[in-house]
Amino acid sequence: MTATLTRSGDREQRSSGNVLSGTGTLVRFMLRRDRVRLPLWISAISLFTMASVAALPDLYPGAADRQARATLMENPGTRAISGPGFGLDDYTFGAMVGHEFLSWVAIFVALMSIFAVVRHTRNEEETGRAELIRSSRVGRHATTTAALAVAFGANMFLGGALAVGLGSLGVEDIGWQGSLLFGAALASVGVVFAAVAAVTVQLTEHARGASGLAGIIFALAYLLRAAGDMAEVGGGVASWLSPVGWAQQTRVYVDDRWSPLLLSLGLTLLLGALAYWLSTRRDVGASLFDTRPGPAHAGRGLSSSLGLAWRLHRASLVWWSLAVFLFAYGYGTLASEIERFVSEMSVIQDAIADIGGTVIDAWLAIIVVVFAVVTAVFGVLTALRARSEENAGRAEPVLATPVSKPTWLGSHLLIAMAGGAVLMALTGLGLGLSVSQALGNSEMLGRVLGASLAHVPAIWLTVGIAVGLFGLFPRATPVVWVVIAYAGLVGWLGALLQFPDWAMDLSPLGHTPLLPAEGMEWTPLVVMTLMAAVLIVAGLAGFRRRDLLSTA
Amino acid sequence: MTDTIEIAGLEKSYGPTKALDGIDLSVTQGEIHGLLGPNGAGKTTTLRILLGLLRRDAGEVSVLGGDPWLDAVELHGRLAYVPGDVELWPNLTGGEAIDLLGRLRGGLDESHRDELVDRFDLDPTKKGRAYSKGNRQKVAIVAALASDAELLLLDEPTAGLDPLMEVVFQDVINRIKQEGRTVLLSSHILAQVEKLADRISIIRQGKVVQTGTLAEMRHLTRTTIDALTAEPVTGLEGRPGIHGLESSDGRVRFSVDGEHLDGAVKHVSRFGLRALTSHPPTLEELMLRHYGEEADSGGEQS
Numbered sequence: 001m002t003a004t005l006t007r008s009g010d011r012e013q014r015s016s017g018n019v020l021s022g023t024g025t026l027v028r029f030m031l032r033r034d035r036v037r038l039p040l041w042i043s044a045i046s047l048f049t050m051a052s053v054a055a056l057p058d059l060y061p062g063a064a065d066r067q068a069r070a071t072l073m074e075n076p077g078t079r080a081i082s083g084p085g086f087g088l089d090d091y092t093f094g095a096m097v098g099h100e101f102l103s104w105v106a107i108f109v110a111l112m113s114i115f116a117v118v119r120h121t122r123n124e125e126e127t128g129r130a131e132l133i134r135s136s137r138v139g140r141h142a143t144t145t146a147a148l149a150v151a152f153g154a155n156m157f158l159g160g161a162l163a164v165g166l167g168s169l170g171v172e173d174i175g176w177q178g179s180l181l182f183g184a185a186l187a188s189v190g191v192v193f194a195a196v197a198a199v200t201v202q203l204t205e206h207a208r209g210a211s212g213l214a215g216i217i218f219a220l221a222y223l224l225r226a227a228g229d230m231a232e233v234g235g236g237v238a239s240w241l242s243p244v245g246w247a248q249q250t251r252v253y254v255d256d257r258w259s260p261l262l263l264s265l266g267l268t269l270l271l272g273a274l275a276y277w278l279s280t281r282r283d284v285g286a287s288l289f290d291t292r293p294g295p296a297h298a299g300r301g302l303s304s305s306l307g308l309a310w311r312l313h314r315a316s317l318v319w320w321s322l323a324v325f326l327f328a329y330g331y332g333t334l335a336s337e338i339e340r341f342v343s344e345m346s347v348i349q350d351a352i353a354d355i356g357g358t359v360i361d362a363w364l365a366i367i368v369v370v371f372a373v374v375t376a377v378f379g380v381l382t383a384l385r386a387r388s389e390e391n392a393g394r395a396e397p398v399l400a401t402p403v404s405k406p407t408w409l410g411s412h413l414l415i416a417m418a419g420g421a422v423l424m425a426l427t428g429l430g431l432g433l434s435v436s437q438a439l440g441n442s443e444m445l446g447r448v449l450g451a452s453l454a455h456v457p458a459i460w461l462t463v464g465i466a467v468g469l470f471g472l473f474p475r476a477t478p479v480v481w482v483v484i485a486y487a488g489l490v491g492w493l494g495a496l497l498q499f500p501d502w503a504m505d506l507s508p509l510g511h512t513p514l515l516p517a518e519g520m521e522w523t524p525l526v527v528m529t530l531m532a533a534v535l536i537v538a539g540l541a542g543f544r545r546r547d548l549l550s551t552a
Numbered sequence: 553m554t555d556t557i558e559i560a561g562l563e564k565s566y567g568p569t570k571a572l573d574g575i576d577l578s579v580t581q582g583e584i585h586g587l588l589g590p591n592g593a594g595k596t597t598t599l600r601i602l603l604g605l606l607r608r609d610a611g612e613v614s615v616l617g618g619d620p621w622l623d624a625v626e627l628h629g630r631l632a633y634v635p636g637d638v639e640l641w642p643n644l645t646g647g648e649a650i651d652l653l654g655r656l657r658g659g660l661d662e663s664h665r666d667e668l669v670d671r672f673d674l675d676p677t678k679k680g681r682a683y684s685k686g687n688r689q690k691v692a693i694v695a696a697l698a699s700d701a702e703l704l705l706l707d708e709p710t711a712g713l714d715p716l717m718e719v720v721f722q723d724v725i726n727r728i729k730q731e732g733r734t735v736l737l738s739s740h741i742l743a744q745v746e747k748l749a750d751r752i753s754i755i756r757q758g759k760v761v762q763t764g765t766l767a768e769m770r771h772l773t774r775t776t777i778d779a780l781t782a783e784p785v786t787g788l789e790g791r792p793g794i795h796g797l798e799s800s801d802g803r804v805r806f807s808v809d810g811e812h813l814d815g816a817v818k819h820v821s822r823f824g825l826r827a828l829t830s831h832p833p834t835l836e837e838l839m840l841r842h843y844g845e846e847a848d849s850g851g852e853q854s
Contacts, residue, residue, distance in 0.1 A: 297647050302644075303651075547605070548605040
């Protein structure tokens with residue numbers, strides 16, 4: 001009797017001291033597991049940012065070039081993509097970095113933080129490894145605390161790396177003070193979304209769900225900021241409702257205000273408290289939201305290999321379609337201003353002269369190439385789903401039924417190729433609709449649509465390379481990403497940096513006539529379609545002849 | 553008499569590793585055949601070759617009268633398979649996966665499917681990523697057993713099932729046997745094979761080292777005798793086939809090769825039996841004997 005009372009009293013007293021025991025060990029354990037991953041994220045983000053900033057003086061040699069860019073930012077559409085637009089009157093390199101880079105880099109910083117927290121908390125619980133940890137002398141809040149500490153530390157490190165990296169570049173108007181604030185502003189976004197993830201992992205039972213929910217919250221924050229920045233230069237009310245907006249409201253490199261970051265700090269503390277409170281309301285491995293049950297029987301569509309492939313790719317195709325259409329439409333709204341912008345920028349003028357045609361046509365041709373590269377990524381990702389299905393052992397049960405290997409692979413391939421064509425059509429529609437509105441020229445829709453669809457054979461060729469590798473040299477399949485990276489590089493920068501012809505010819509996406517700037521040529525399209533067909537047939541035959549690989 | 557599966561001299565290498573080193577195996581129609589061996593012995597590789605998922609390096613293989621590599625699609629309409637490691641699609645429910653696999657195989661009996669889901673106590677509304685290993689296995693088992701396939705290839709089908717579900721599984725397999733269908737079942741769980749299989753093949757290091765009914769195998773091996781006699785037993789040492797003899801005041805304990813069992817028991821009985829226990833070798837002992845001998849002859853290992 002007495003013993004029971006003492007013990008429950010003890011527990012009350014001890015709970016505050018012991019809930020964190022083991023945190024230090026867990027932090028070291030997490031850092032050990034992330035010893036490659038986090039340094040890779042941090043160095044990729046900071047090096048990418050540094051390289052982009054370092055390239056600015058070459059792209060915009062004079063103040064007039066920068067000012068031309070600033071006029072483009074008066075368009076609400078561009079402010080939605082970039083930021084509120086401080087310092088547009090005197091568009092220094094600093095103002096440019098703060099305005100145009102901050103929000104983009106913030107996406108990657110937020111992803112790094114969300115993944116880090118989810119990886120060490122919900123993912124561990126889902127796999128059951130957390131039980132091993134929690135059964136030892138580890139406090140109830142130790143895992144959450146350690147994961148947050150690791151994520152915060154990574155953001156501090158990243159902020160420091162950005163501050164030192166950018167400050168030391170010596171680019172005009174990008175000083176040490178501003179760079180320190182730039183790093184801190186990005187770290188603040190990372191820290192807030194680490195705390196967001198600490199909350200979402202309490203809510204869902206699966207790591208994917210937790211990351212997805214945190215990602216949706218980030219997308220909302222991003223959209224709020226975009227809405228606010230569109231409303232007026234300098235940002236509207238909605239900009240102040242978003243952690244991404246707060247980072248931009250520091251007016252980094254223009255006025256250098258630190259105070260908005262206090263909002264991020266406050267929100268982080270609130271979210272952290274919420275995460276701890278929620279975690280005491282649930283069991284290890286359980287969630288606050290029950291996972292929704294699905295149908296007990298399959299619908300009629302799910303009765304063939306193609307039906308399965310469609311089911312697996314359906315959601316991704318819908319999201320890609322939406323994103324491609326909206327981005328293409330958004331780019332198109334710039335059409336009316338592009339001529340003015342280009343006339344004031346010598347570097348881009350050279351590139352456009354190289355392509356030929358009017359300024360608008362050349363600009364459209366370049367934009368369409370960018371979308372073709374993006375669509376090629378979709379096509380290859382979709383076709384190579386076959387590879388991950390095979391490696392994960394999910395191909396085996398299907399191929400043990402009367403589904404032939406070529407049929408199975410062909411199902412994924414068909415969706416990759418048809419989906420690629422759909423995305424290019426949506427590119428043409430989105431871009432064409434907004435360009436014809438902006439220019440008041442309804443003929444543009446048909447021309448842009450044609451220009452986009454002309455890239456379809458090149459996308460099929462890229463998918464063909466992926467499938468050929470997968471069937472014949474499965475272990476070398478990732479080489480296709482090198483091909484795509486190369487195609488992206490020469491497609492986007494080739495014209496700007498005046499690459500030699502042979503370098504352009506090496507790219508599978510480099511042979512499509514650059515409509516609407518150039519004239520139509522059917523021969524390369526026919527040749528590419530035939531090459532795609534040959535590669536696909538070879539890939540299917542190779543896959544039929546080879547052993548099924550699986551890790552099991 | 554037709555053999556549903558006929559394998560002769562089957563070889564398969566993964567790079568320098570030889571997974572199968574001359575497998576010989578025949579499974580007759582209507583029998584439940586157990587393929588017994590430790591992990592890495594070549595059971596899964598053999599089954600994958602029978603499915604035409606892997607290509608053989610050498611040897612003859614025939615499944616339901618066809619070549620599993622060349623006639624894969626046609627043969628797959630007549631057989632069903634449960635993989636050893638069942639992986640499901642994370643965003644499909646178990647019920648959807650069962651229906652999909654059943655329809656790919658040419659349709660499944662709805663009422664039989666629902667009965668099996670019920671008997672195996674499976675929740676078909678859960679998403680694939682939410683299932684435990686045992687439940688993923690149940691999904692594959694239900695999908696395979698709900699079909700009317702002539703031949704079932706089951707790779708360690710109950711490795712993740714609890715004992716209650718194992719009983720259900722044995723019951724369902726026995727019904728399949730009554731329907732005259734053929735089952736090839738791999739396992740390293742000896743007790744399970746013992747209960748189900750008509751014949752057993754023991755596979756190790758890519759070779760079948762022994763095939764036969766359990767009774768035949770036991771005949772070939774030793775029986776352990778424990779006897780209490782009126783007078784001390786003498787003269788056993790000189791008899792053939794006696795191993796591990798221990799005796800102490802009226803009690804004698806030894807194991808004897810199957811062929812010498814009769815003589816040994818007759819000999820002991822002459823000393824006035826008071827109590828006699830004998831037990832046949834379990835499959836564990838069977839296996840251990842194979843491995844023990846190998847270890848003796850390859851003495852350099854330890």
